[in-house]
Amino acid sequence: MVEPLRAGGLADSVYELADREPDRVQFARRDAADRDQWTPVTTAAFRDEVLALAKGLLAEGVQFGDRVALMARTRYEWTLFSYALWSVGAQVVTVYPTSSAEQVGWILAQTRAVAVVVEGEDDAMTVGAVCDALPALRSIWQMDQGCVTELWRRGAGVHDELVTERRWLVEPRCTAVICYTSGTTGRPLGCMITHANLAAECDTVFAGWSGLFAEPGQQPAILAFLPLAHIYGLMVQVLCVRSGILMGHEPELSPSSLLPSFQSFHPTCVFAVPYVFERILGAARTAAQDAGKVSLFGRAMDTAVRYAAAVEQQTQGAGKGPGPGLRAAHAVFDHMVYRRLRAVLGGRVRYAVTGGSPFSRELGLMFAGAGITVYNGYGLTETTAAITAQPPGRPRQGTVGRPMPGTAVRIAPDGEVWVRGGTVFAGYVDDPKATEAALRDGWLRTGDIGVLDDEGYLTITGRKKDIIITSGGKSVSPLLMEERLRAHPLISQCVLVGDNRPFVGALITLDAEMLRRWHQVVGARLPVGREHASANKALHAEIQQAVSTANLSVSRAESIRAFRILPKEFTVEEGLLTPSLKLRRDAVYKLCAAQIEQLYAN
Structure with a gap:
């Protein structure tokens, strides 16, 4: 067990580490002109940037206890803003950049955020569409329009001691982050995560598992690519900063962006x-x-x-x-x-x-x-x-x-x-x-x-909320069967259905790239598009084999008796996946109501 945080907050580690090891490289920032090149940022340089931004926030009227929303992908500026806000005793409100205007408006209204930091013009327009209904909202700062530099400029006349005074007022029990749940079973809930909560989590992980982070003699290096609006991604950030781990940022989760970043950054451990x-x-x-x-x-x-x-x-x-x-x-x-x-x-x-x-x-x-x-x-x-x-x-x-x-x-x-x-x-x-x-x-x-x-x-x-109860009274947990089917190379997602129905059915989506390659190998004559997948007898037989294999692990009452291959994958944009790629079952059931009815039509 680690010693719990007795005093202060998360921002203290930035200043303390910079004092002890000012030349230690804390971050690697990707070069804007060459994505394969990374520029080092020392603990002292990061501390100075955090302090300058914190002074800018004070100059703009951000007070102790105020809530400021961060609505951006995983990038260096997100980390910079979070520690600057914690330095003045403010609270971070996490907002996924994929959120709709309605979702953004609801979160900003519930938290009474006084400002929001967005990434680009589209995000600013999303906030702008709802800002008239947000009387507490005073400022919208845009990363891609140089808001960091501008806030540095505005805070130039603020004394460093004012930031120090605010930072010393922070206690472990103070809320550091309002982080919203994924909303897989309803409207997301805002969780109040304290400085003590995050410190306990990250200190425990480092104390018990740091031997996994790098070979002996290496500085651990972690590429952060999970959404920082998600508690898992945020934990990785705080772990790196708190423990002096070299951290890089990658805003895209797609393999086409992520795999080249692995090649150039050379992480020693992966959190995914x-x-x-x-x-x-x-x-x-x-x-x-x-x-x-x-x-x-x-x-x-x-x-x-x-x-x-x-x-x-x-x-x-x-x-x-x-x-x-x-x-x-x-x-x-x-x-x-x-x-x-x-x-x-x-x-x-x-x-x-x-x-x-x-x-x-x-x-x-x-x-x-x-x-x-x-x-x-x-x-x-x-x-x-x-x-x-x-x-x-x-x-x-x-x-x-x-x-x-x-x-x-x-x-x-x-x-x-x-x-x-x-x-x-x-x-x-x-x-x-x-x-x-x-x-x-x-x-x-x-x-x-x-x-x-x-x-x-x-x-x-x-x-508990996902349990399917068939009309015969059999309780079925869909998780394990869905997991088994997703292990098949062709299957990208699977959703079991059957509540109040005579048997369990499945809605299946296919991976586009693997489907194309399957057609090359099998030589099927039908068109290769996913919209034709349900009519392709050879493909249907391939998926049936995967279903039959999965059925061997459960009783007949729990087995999948019918399935439908859907024409396209579930996406975050359609609201069928959360930003952390979890299924929103209720949304899938609603969108695919016709296909579900077809499963039980015969």
């Missing part, structure tokens, strides 16, 4: 969501197919799974580890396949961390067998990111690990996971009823269903 690892594996499989070595790749991945499973059993005292034949095959594939997979992440990553959505055991074993052990964790916005994690050196793939030091997990009689600890939030903004419903005697009711094994490893099996 399962989607990223799925896409990395998909890119490797595509490269193997282009080289005419897809069969070799398949055998290599099978060997990786068997090798990692044997190693896992050995570490848990349940087996002797890989046999000589398996070791030999693994060594051959390491030279031919695995090293190329590791190179995709820049060549230095041996450990990674994932969370935010289900991460399958098979995918975890594949990466572990290929030389990159992915540590899975579990948490909510309300728990300041992870509250359970795989223990260092003892990951158990398929679970989300054990309670982190200083936290506790219990399973309620109805199977719901309850948690408590120093990272549990202070409550929801202006919603005492929701706060009372979530917190009971210090325990947070997560809404997730799970089980604990004899060694305290937690497995999440579903979400």
Whole structure:
């Protein structure tokens, strides 16, 4: 366990580290003219920029306790503004840049934000469309129009001591961030995360897991690409700044932007969501197919799974580890396949961390067998990111690990996971009823269903609100079946349906690139567009095989009896995915009502 934050706030670490190690490189900023070049920023330089911006905020009338919204992608200026705001005792309100005008208006009104920092002109127009209904909103600052430089200029006449005075007023129990939930089951809720919450989370992660961040003698380097408006991405930022880890920013989650950034930044550890690892594996499989070595790749991945499973059993005292034949095959594939997979992440990553959505055991074993052990964790916005994690050196793939030091997990009689600890939030903004419903005697009711094994490893099996109850009275948790189907290369998303219906059905979307390549291999005569997928008998048979295989793991009452292939993938823009890429089931059900009816028409 780590010592809890006794005094001060998150901004203090910026000034303290700069005083101790002024020449330590804290950030790498991408060169605007050459994306492959990164410019170093020392702790002293970052401190000076934060201080200058904090003075500008004071000059613009930002007061202690004021709330200022940040509405931008993951970029250096987001980090700069957050620490400048914390330096003057203000609170950060996180807003996804993909939010609609209605969502932005509601968040800014609920938090009574006095200012909002946006990235570009489109974001400014979104705020402008609702600002007449926001009497508290005084300022809109735009990053791409040089607002940082302008605020530096306006604060030039403010004394440094005024910032110091505000910073010293901050206490651990003060709210640092109002971070909104993903809104998968309704309107997002604003979680009040304190300075103590974030400090406890990040200090615990660094104390217990820092050995995974880099090889001995290396400075850890982490590329931040998760949305900073999400608690997971925000935790990564605070972890880096608080622990002196070299941090870079990448605003795009798409493989076309992310993979080149790995190559130029060379991270030593990766914090990501399962989607990223799925896409990395998909890119490797595509490269193997282009080289005419897809069969070799398949055998290599099978060997990786068997090798990692044997190693896992050995570490848990349940087996002797890989046999000589398996070791030999693994060594051959390491030279031919695995090293190329590791190179995709820049060549230095041996450990990674994932969370935010289900991460399958098979995918975890594949990466572990290929030389990159992915540590899975579990948490909510309300728990300041992870509250359970795989223990260092003892990951158990398929679970989300054990309670982190200083936290506790219990399973309620109805199977719901309850948690408590120093990272549990202070409550929801202006919603005492929701706060009372979530917190009971210090325990947070997560809404997730799970089980604990004899060694305290937690497995999440579903979400209470997602449980499907068929007309025959069978309760079905869709999470695990959806996870199994998404493991198929062609399937990008899967949503189970069947509430008050005679059987379970599935809505399936296909990965466009993998579909195109499938047509090349199979030589199907029908048009390759996804809009024709449901009529392609060969493709339907391929997906049916995946469904049949997944059905082997459940009872007949829980099995998928019918499915529909949808013409396009679910997107954030259509409101079917959250910005952190979680399914919005209610929105999918509403949009796909006709397809659901067709499932049960015969």
